[in-house]
Amino acid sequence: MSIPFDALTNAHRVLFNIPLRPVQGERFQPTGFPSLGAATYQTRNGRSLLVESAQSMANRLETVIWDAATQAPVAAAAGLSYIRVERKGGFLTSSILESHRINSPYLLESKKDKAFFNELKAALGGLEEGPINRRLLAQTLFKYDASALIHGVFLAKKELAGGRLRIARALSAFIEADGIEVAASGGVKNDHVNPQGDTSKGFGNVPFSRDEYTAQNITLYVNLDLDQIRGYGLDENATRLLIVLALYKVRALLSGALRLRTACDLEASIEEISAVRPAGFTLPSLDALETELKAAIAASQAALKQTTVAYEDELTKGKGEGDDTEPQADDSNE
16 A cells, blocks of 8 residues: 555645544553543543543654664664663663653763763754744754654753754644443452551552443544644655654554553554545555655665763662652653
8 A cells, every 4th residue: 555645745734533442341441640540521522531641642652663672663663863872881761762852861961971962952053042943953853863853852951042942743642532431340459478467568458449441432533743844844855754754653553552551452443544634545554654664764864863872870869769659640741
C-alpha cells in the first residue's frame, strides 16, 4: 500500500477517531492521578472517562521508535537524529526516552561535561534577542533530535535565548471512554508466613478494593498538525520525513503498543483506519510506512546527527531523600 501524499496536499491537519476495545473481556484500568484517582466527567455523551492523557500518549508515541532490548532506535528509525547519554561507559538514557526530550537535565544540566550544552548554545546563536527565528530553531532541532519537532519541546534554560524556545506538539493524541460504568472488585495481598504481621512494614494479609471500568465506546483521538510542520520552513525532504515519522508512530502504536498498564490492554476494533479529516485519507500499513520512513531518513541523512554525550555527575536525591514511597500516579507527564 503506497502512501497517498496527494490527499494531504491541501489538508491543514489529519484527524483520526479510532475505536478501541479491550483485547480480552470488557474491563479496563484507566490512568490515575494523585488525590484524584480516575478522571471522570460529564459530556454530551453522558459520563465519560479519561483513559490516557495527551502528555502520556505523547511519550508512548515516542517509545514506538525505541528498541528497549538494544537500547537504540528501531530498525525503521535507524539514522534518525537523537542524543544518546552514557554513564560510566554504559547506556543511561536518550533524548527519545526523556520526558522533556532535548531539554533533559541529563543533556543540559551536567556540571562535569558542558560540551553538548555549549554546542547547542552555539547552534542556536543569534536567537538571544528579538523575535525567535523559528526556521533556525526547527533546523537545529531537526539536526539533533528530529522527534522533538513531532513531540514538542520547551528549552527552558535562560542561557538558551532566555528560555523562550518552544515548539508545540505537532502530533497529539488521547484516549477517552464514553458510557462508562465502574467495575468494582478487590483482592488480598497474602502473607502465608505471618498473616497477622505488621502491615505497615509489608508483612501480613492486606485486603484491598479496586475500581476498573467498562464502556460503551473507547476512542483514540489523533491530531497531526500539517500546517505546523510545514511552518517550520524546512526543505521538502525534511518536511516529508516528519510527516512520515508521525504517521509511522500512530500505526506502530496501533500495531501492538496499546498495552497501557497491567489491566489496560487495548486494540483497534476496525481493520482500516480512515481519517475524519481529510476525508478519504487512510492510514497506510506498517510495512509501507517502514519503507517510506527509511527512504525519508536516507534522503535527509546529511542533515541528521547522532550524538553521544556523557553524564557523570552524582545522581543526587531531591525532596523526600530517604523516602522509599512509590509514586502514586501512573500517568507520565510530558
